[in-house]
Amino acid sequence: MKFLIILWTFYNAVSYADSLECLQCDNIEHPNTCNVTTECHSGQSCFLKTTQTSPTAQFEMGCEDNQLCGTGSPAVSIVGKRQTLACHECCSTNNCNNKLCEHSKPSACVDSVTVDCALLHSLFNVCSDVQHAKSVCPRFCGLCSLVDGDWATWGAWSGCDVTCESGTQVRIRTCTNPEPANGGVNCVGDSTQHKQCTKQLCPVHGGWSGWSGWSPCSATCDVGMSQRGRSCTNPKPSRAGDYCPDMPQQFKICTAGPCSTWMDWGSWTSCSVTCGVGLQRRYRNCTSTSSILGIGCVGSNDQTETCSNSTCVQVAFNAHGHQALSGSVITFPTVILNEGNAFNETSGLFTAPFSGNYFFSAQVCGQTRQNIFFNIKKSNTDMSTTYLTSAYGYDQGSYPCSPSSVVTKLHVGDHVWVYMSSGLGSLYDSGTNYWCSFTGSLLSVSG
Structure with a gap:
């Protein structure tokens, strides 16, 4: 041990x-x-x-x-x-x-004389540690063909990788002196080296600035031109740099409206009604020169606005039925409408409250096979009378009803009534089928 x-x-x-x-x-x-x-x-x-x-x-x-x-x-x-x-x-x-x-x-390729390679290998498997075995027991461990790599000399520097300003040069070396073989270690260290290289300053090529705003239209009316510009200052070319490509200006067509112009407005017309709310208008003319745009003045040549005169007078009546009065006058006692209270159902007279144009209509129905003659009459303040209409009615087999209407001008105080020329005693009314009726209304007031 x-x-x-x-x-x-x-x-x-x-x-x-x-x-x-x-x-x-x-x-x-x-x-x-x-x-x-x-x-x-x-x-x-x-x-x-x-x-x-x-x-x-x-x-x-x-x-x-x-x-x-x-x-x-x-x-x-x-x-x-x-x-x-x-x-x-x-x-x-x-x-x-x-x-x-x-x-x-x-x-x-010899083994160390101070080491028993066979014993070391049997005890400690020395050949498994190649890096030590190649220097102690290369022959015993079969490492005589092992070659550790070593660097060849550096190659020449490459050319600068830019044509101007600062760039880089490179040189390389290879692990071929010798090249590692049969399990030998590769070379340790970098295979490339870099260094900075400097050339002359690069040229500065021109660049456009931003566009300016569009200029006002060259024409005050019709068609003109507008333009905008830019400068080659972003950056400005130097050191033989190229000038900016394309154009420094742009143009476009602009329109400033037609050259036609309106004249002043004319006076307002009179109100369309004599009372109440109506309309009035005024007009203007267009003075037009030759136009590239082919259009005249823009807008309307007339204006309309509401107008009002005095409050309209409402005069109208509607009455039916019949009653004979003296002097061949008949009245209509059933009054449906009497706006302005101008009709008197007792006397049968309509009295004009205003001077103006009036409309009247009358219908008289009689007995079968009876002749009927009636008129609408008016009387002035001087007591003179005027026949306004004349009507006749006769029916052989039924009740005759004859209508008559008229438009007339009245002065304040004039009277209008229905006058029976003949057949006063033959008048007839029956429910809603046959009516004797008298209606009238004011159309317009006059001065």
Whole structure:
């Protein structure tokens, strides 16, 4: 058990210590012929020592404590120590023993002489850790064909990726020196590098500003033109930049109304009625010149508004039935309507309350086979009478009813009545079938 612990501790030291591998040979004629390596302890570096010079030069190679570099023992000719990323060696001048670093990784695939690879593998499966096994037991673990990748030299910088202002250049390198093979690790680090490049300033191409508002129409009537503009200042072209494309102005047709105009309004006409609410109008004329639009004045040539005169006088009556009076006058005692109280059912007279035009209508019915003659008469204030109508009625087999109507002009106080020329005693009324009736109404008032 103690032996296994010692081996495990040794294996871990070999596998994980940051040790340095050096070529180790005694009495060789040239460093290039040494293919045996050894793992140096921490704090040691590789050395190359000349042991004799004649008749043939002899060399010794191996590990040396760092503090002994330059002390003369054992490398009496080495006076200093040089350390780079890939190589540590005792050295008297810069770049001395450069062949030593070139052979720091022997080309021969050999296992470490200090390790029992078979035992380590049987106990700890050392070959499963490829990265350590390739430096300790490469031959035993079958890793002689394993090749770790390394970078080739950088390629040339590419051209700048812009033609003006600031851009970028790129260069690349490939993991081909050598290319990883058979499980070897890939190269560590970036495969590309970038750097900034600067060209001359770029040209500034012009850009349009926003459109201005449309100008007023060029014509005060009919058809004209309106325009708007823009400027090439957003930005303004410079450094041989292009001017803005297209046009700086736009035009459109505008209309300002027809050139025809209205004249002043005329006077209002008189009211359409002499009393109550009516209408009155006024008119205007259009003065029209030649028009591209082909239309005249806009609007109507007349205006209408309501008007009112004095309150209309209502005079109308409607009466029926019959009663004979002296002087061949008949009256109509049943009054249905008597607006203005101008009809007197007792006397049978209509008396005009206003001067104006009046309408009258009368109907008289008589006995069968009786002649009937009647008139509508009027009398003036001077007591003169005038026959306004004349009517006759006769029926052989039924009751004759004869109508008569008239329009006449009356003055205030004039009378109108129904006058029987003949047949006063033959008048007849029967229910709603045969009526003797007298009606009248005022049409219009006059001055």
